[in-house]
Amino acid sequence: MAKFLNTSAINYFLEELIKDTKDRLILISPFLKLNDRIKELLADKNRLKIDVRIVYGKSELQPEEINWLKELTYIRTSFCKNLHAKCYMNEELCIIASLNLYEFSQVNNNEMGVLIRRTDDGELYKDAYQESQRIIRISEEVRISLERVSSEVESNPETEETSFDKLTTSKLAKQLGVKTGELTEKLVELAYLEAREGKYYLTAKGKEVGGEFRMSPKFGPYFLWPNTFRPED
Known part of the structure; x- marks a missing residue:
């Protein structure tokens, strides 16, 4: 059965969920802001060539974090308008909680959530996974960059000149x-x-x-x- 999680338990199980990912990691959070521990965990998944999908509604990354994220080949980021869901899952576990990703390891906040194990609650896990896939499908996959792209003319890159070099x-x-x-x-x-x-x-x-x-x-x-x-x- 699903397990109730308080603030400290959410932090503990979220870290374990990320560390134990063997196949695919999905992180859905309205705010994209990463602390050092999250970056360390994600960098390790990238080294192991684990497919990581991050869906966010607003980015609060600093320039140095943007440059860091651009180097991680196996981490894909998607923007979802009006996103308010917070869901973190791998191939075995799913956490649905009030905790935003940027609040990870901040025990001063009062949070609540539930832990779902695929082996114990197969249907519930499946429902959460299917909804996460729907959110990914309606999201726009982007490569976070410091570059500003002009929106005045939206040209086809295959038919328009992109640059001289x-x-x-x-x-x-x-x-x-x-x-x-x-x-x-x-x-x-x-x-x-x-x-x-x-x-x-x-x-x-x-x-x-x-x-x-x-x-x-x-x-x-x-x-x-x-x-x-x-x-x-």
Whole structure:
């Protein structure tokens, strides 16, 4: 059965939930603000290549935290308008509580919550998981950045010039005389990109050669590459 949690218990089980994640971690919280302990735990999940999804409604990250988060390849962030839910879950446990993510380890607040174990409350866990997936689906996946994107003109990155020294994958493919799909497959094969769950992610190697991830609200994610970039044979 579901277990009632007070403030200190929420903090304890939330840390254990994150640490024990083996497959996928979902953190849903209205405010995105990370303390040192949370960053330490998330960095460890990233090193283990654990898929982490963070859904938030408002970001209060400092510039140094933004730069830190940008380096974590396996952590994806999504913005959800009017988000007020607080739900934290992995493949075995789910915590639904009043605690915001930024309040983790702050025992001065009075919080309440419940702990759901998949093995004990399979249907309840399933309902919570399905709702978390719905929230993820209606959220806009973004790559948090310090860069300010102009909203005056929303152009298609594949048909408009993006910069003088950067090319989209399709434009680079055209320059190299190959199809976009062929170039993408080669970038994955050479570890400049990584394919996960039907999506592509920029790797550390891709960043080293100057690759950049961009998100267009209308056309979705895309990558930019230096116009002098030539994938190694």
